[in-house]
Amino acid sequence: MGAPLIEHRGVVQRVDDGVALVAVETAGCPSCAQGSACGVGKMAAGRPATLLTIPVSADIKAGDFVLIGLPESGLTLPALLGYLFPAFAMLVGAWLGACLEGSDGSTALGAIAGFLGALAVARIVIGLVPGLTPAPQLKPLANPSTPFPKEHYHD
Incomplete structure (x- = not known):
């Protein structure tokens, strides 16, 4: 058995040239029970779904229900680079x-420089190191147990 996955349900909107456009529920992961407090839900700005483009290797077509999975173990290092490293660099910069100037202004500027520098370094490292960000896995879902909000159209 493989590594545990963080999964989101979705519906394939279309498939073009080996890439699927998938509408993903944005109410949050059902396992964490955060609902509207989830960051994914906030990024969706109240929309019931957000669209992702994901490479397709299986026989998947428009209208199929799918699970989009990311391995839990593959998210640790990108999370550290994206969250912990900038916070630490901000403290070091402050x-x-x-130490160099001793004023409140220089402390604030040092914190800002450390934070922005860390974000730039993290972005470069994540872009340059192959395999650092895990590729999503798209699995067909044979029998969806609950309807997906994007599919209900009321006239």
């Missing part, structure tokens, strides 16, 4: 600003 400390350096305070």
Whole structure:
């Protein structure tokens, strides 16, 4: 058995040249029970679904229900680079600003420089290191147990 996956349900909107456009539920992961407090739901800005483009290797067509899975173990390092590293760099930058100049302004500028520098470094590292961000897995879902909000059209 493979590594545990973080999964989101979705519906394939279309498939073109080996890439599927998938509408993904944005109410949050059912396992974490965060609902509207989930970051995915907030990024969707109240829309019932957000669209993702995902490479397709299986026989998947428009209208199919799918599970989009990411391995849990593959998300640790990108999360550290995206969240912990900028926060740490901001503190180091603030400390350096305070040590060099000693004013509140230099401390704030040091914190801003550390934070922005860390974001730039993280972005470059994630882009350059192959395999750092896991590729999503698309699995067909034979019998969806609950309807997907995007599919209900009321006239």
